[in-house]
Amino acid sequence: MTDADLLSARLRSHDYKSWRAKVEATGGCARPVKLTGRSAILDRDGEILVERAGDIFAPCGNRRVSVCPACSDRYAGDAFHLLRAGLAGGDKDVPALVTEKPRAFLTLTAPSFGPVHTRRTTTSGRVIPCRCGGYHHPDDPRLGSPTDPDTYDYIGSVLWQAHAGQLWHRFVIALRRALAGHLGVPARRFREVARLSYAKVAEYQRRGLVHFHAVVRVDGPDGPGDPTPRGISADVLRAAITTAAQVAVIATERPDGSALLLGWGAQLDLRQITASNASDVEDGDGAISEARLAGYVAKYATKGTGTTEGADRPVRDGEHIAYLDVSPHHRRMIEICWQLGGLEQYEALNLRRWAHMLGFRGHFLTKSQRYSTTFRAIRGERRSWRVRHELDQLARDTWGEAGDPIDLDSVTVINDWRLLGVGHNNHAERELAMAIAERIRQQRTTRRETRS
8 A cells, every 4th residue: 555545544544533632642753652551540548530541652752853853842842941941040940040150152073084075155155165176055965074085084083973972071070170270279179169060962063973062050069059159250161161172182092003082173162141031142242042042952952863964773783784874974984883893992882882873872962960950850840730630620520610629749640551562553654643743833833922
């Protein structure tokens, strides 16, 4: 059957309404987790207040828009609130005092491993010729690929990518040392006088290497509610970031045993953060508003490697690399990951496991402990809201609008579900689910614009 036939069969099926309800309950998840079992809400006496049983869909929770746009959209919303809480405060256990503290938004990039095709423009918008002599369209698949693949340092780029998370850790240590030096205290005593809080997200460049976008804030030793030590200003923080980016290095070796020093690229983008609530504020000095910055980082957090950069699933066999839907440049990076992963000296890097990520082994969104709230807390609030909604509906059905709401602390939620499978039955169902997700997204946008 063709996709059109499968789609028509699903729309005309006797259980279409119940199937659509399951999909809508997940927000239009493109790869739902199918479960069977029961869920019940019990009061203190063990009496069942609300119960549901049968087969349900649960969202897959994948953050990558290339895998599931609906779950990616939800992840982006959670990431926005997590980032915004640490920027603006006044919510989620973070005081509004954080807006007055030294803060900076920085982007750390990978070094060069060889010339690549680029498309740069002048301030007037005129396209600058690439070093290959040509002019590239913005969607040219050659952008980011080496101008001379034979001389490009693929081994160095993969090893840098595999150590990127560790290199960030070295950067944080160097930043603490630089700030401690400015305060006139030993680096080991920095935590006694100040605390470095940050949130960072990794984003793939077109050349297949990640760069890190990060929000950095200096608190007192007790966290966001503690004033920053006197002597640490926004200018001091930016100077310390510049120094730390220059001195943070990791020493490793190439397959032949020769030494290889890994550091950050020369390009460091460093911006001041303004306290404006406007989502489109970005002045001529490069300053960026809290709302716009949180939106940027949330967008970066949901970008996967996609078909033009890497694979969305792990590579299980080296022979499969030749059949991946990726560019020749990124295929070569995956091949190098697989080759290096078979060498004993790189066993700790586990490169074959991360070959589909072009060697990157870190989390895409991480934060320091006291930067702001957590994903667990945000998702816990969402679950509590759903239970509250069910109990409020029960109270209205039982006692009418005059009834007292049921205390959330007086109930117990019991779930007993078993896995049936993952994903829709066919491509047509997946496309239909994605259409439902787009409709839900448009409705949410309309409601937001109406309220504003």
